[in-house]
Amino acid sequence: MSRALRKWLIRAAGSFGALALIFWFLPKEAILEGFARLTPGLFLGVFAAFLAAHVAAACKWWLLMDRALPFGQALRAHFAGLAANLALPGAAGGDAVRAGLAHVALKDGPKVAAAAVGDRLIDMVGLAGLSLLGLAFLAKGGNPALAWTMAGVIIGGAILALFIFPAVARGLWGRFPALPAKGLALRLADAFGRLGRRPLLLLFALLFSAAIQSLLIWLSVRLALPVGVDVPLAAWFFAWPLAKIVSTLPISLGGLGVRESSLAALLVPFGASAPEVVASGLAWQGILYLTGILGALVLTFSGLRLTGAAKVIED
Incomplete structure (x- = not known):
């Protein structure tokens, strides 16, 4: 069994286990009844808006790459990544x-890597800031000043890291040139x-990201x-970003179940x-999986290949 298949099976087991626990402890009838309340029109409308949000997300990534690619190529690559989320962790x-x-x-690995990690x-950081805002507004009486202060601390710390990393990397590999991956690090x-x-x-990308996440x-x-889920909007702003962060952990297939x-x-x-x-x-x-299927179609008709792209990253 290949290493990639073994990892995929572990993630699949994580999703299966999470779903099994959900349907074991929660009444299946109530979950199915919740599904029955959704209309096709609402579902398709949300799906269309979700696609628009991902076009905006692709634009943000493209800007961080300094528009080095034609936007059409960046958009195809972004939706190919969504297709990969159907099977990758x-x-x-x-x-x-x-x-x-x-x-x-x-053919510019450092530029692409910096844009990917920065994005x-x-x-x-945007998700953490939104969650803190939601938590602060949920506090008794609300505290907007605290919310903005906490969000500002997180955002400022992350931006500061972008300024610190270059100096630390140059100093570390300059002092210890025998350390591995010196060329890549520099x-x-x-x-x-x-x-x-x-x-x-960076500030524009952060505000743009927060706007996209707020739309989602x-x-x-x-x-x-x-x-039938009727809770304060602030509760959604607190809970949804945290759930999304948890879903990115390599323990499931695209966050399914988790x-x-x-x-x-x-x-x-x-x-x-x-x-509910x-x-x-x-x-x-x-909706996530429908978007992934659309990305797979874009990938197929563009003549691109997931395996070749993944090999570039592994190398």
Whole structure:
């Protein structure tokens, strides 16, 4: 058995186990009843808006690459990454394929790697900031000043890391030149240094990411309301980003089962019913998989290959 297949089976087992626990502890009838409340029109509308959000996400990544690729190629690579998420572990698998396809076209590994890592870091910081905002507004009486302060600390720390890494890498490999991966580390330091010299781009990308994630939260709310999930919007802003971060861990297939159980656990304390949260979460997972299938079609008709892209990243 190949190493890749073994890893895939472990992730598949994680998703199967999470789903099995969900349907063991929660009434299946309530989950199916929640599904029955969704209309095809609502589902397709959310799906269309979700696709638009990913076009915007591809644009953000393209800007971080300094528009080195034609936008059409960047968009195809982004949707190919979404297709990879059908089978690869979490968002990291899709990121690797997206970056691999960009590298095949650009032949500039450090630029692609810096943009990929920077894009993921910006998204994670944006998610953490949104979650803290939601938590602060959920506090008794609300505390907007605390919310903005906490979000600012996280955002500032992440941006500062972009400025610190180049100096640390150059100093470390300069003092200990025998350390492995010296060439890659120094090229990455140069690429991050170029990003660090463009603070307005980083700030724009962060605000753009927060706007995209906020749209996705709103779409999740729109999908969950007919199912019967009625909790404060601040609760969604607190719980949804955390569930998404958990779903990126390499323990499931694209977060299947893990995202739904995490979201239910986080929303139940605010008055949500776990079966209804799971029903809306599985409907959301359906949108993710439909988007992945669309990405696979884009990949097929573009003549691109996931295996070749993944090999570039592994090498």
